[in-house]
Amino acid sequence: MQRRYLLVASARLVLVGAGAIAMTVQAQQPSYTVSAAQLQQAVAQRFPLRYPVPGLLDLDVQAPRLHLLPAQNRLAADMAVEAAGPALRRSHSGSIRVDFALRYEASDRTVRAVQLHFQNLQFPSLQPAVVELLNTYGPALAEQALQEVVLHQLSPQDLALPDTMGLQPGSITVTDKGLVIALVNKPL
Template identity: 30%
Template sequence: MTFLFRSSLLLSICIALAACATLGGVRTLTLSEAELNERLQRQLPIERRMLELLEIRLSEPRLQLLPQSNRIALTLAVASRERLSGRAYQGRITIDFALRYDELRQAIRLEQVRVTDFLIDDLPPRQQAQTTRLGSLITEQLLKDLAVYRFKAKDLQAAEGMGYAPGAVTVTARGVEVTLVPRSSAQ
């Protein structure tokens, strides 16, 4: 065979393999930072009553993608009011977390939730330290395994009909990417 013929044959094989890989390979679904912020805005403010003693309101989300650690940071304004005394407090909390796909519940969930900063305005240092410890513990427990995105059944059925299923969830500079893998690889 001549060099030109072999080169053409090799190029044709490479193109065919690339086409096959594209047809049956991994695909991704990306939720941009703007889409994530929009979804957050629709879910906030969140208001909760804790043990009939404290009312808490979370609002003003600021989301930051942390692709280097495959995590997301979220800062929220915190407003709280003691029900017995009526005293009100303002502050900010910052958490970061990873994401995972939960096949059973067909949702993307928070995992490895960490409070990285919790500050209540105008609290004395000793009281701030106690509040930070307690607030961190409560927040991490409340948010652990929280569903932040649920797939619609029709979307999952459409993906499954094409032989795909959600796999890994990765934080990138572009947003959150959900890898759609061929169904045989996802199981």
């Protein structure tokens, strides 16, 4: 009798343990991670960029320094900017800061910058009137520099296993270490 009781109790413990493991596995959503270093490397390949303001000046934008903003689920970018041209007597150094959200583009398996928010454009050595003029162009400059810029591209190998399991990239979450791209069920 005691043997039977111990056998049944052991079987129950095994089943409860297996159920807890299954619940833990189910609770963890599969995902793909992109490190902050990978993001920085990918965006740096698309810079420097030059934006002429015809007859006035040229703005040269250097590669942004990316900052993770997990609390807002966004990224920020600080870019060094050089302004020179006929409207200025010499070259001036400044900076531009923006933040943006992210989206996944399935057609080319890329993570892209969207919902760009211009924060500021600073040129300490310029007269306030010139800085005001540049701030007029700041949002357009920021949008041209970063809107829809590719921050990461997943390879076909990255998606091979998820694809066979019926999964595809879904929501993107910004963490302290990089991005976590949830892998969700494909629509039927």
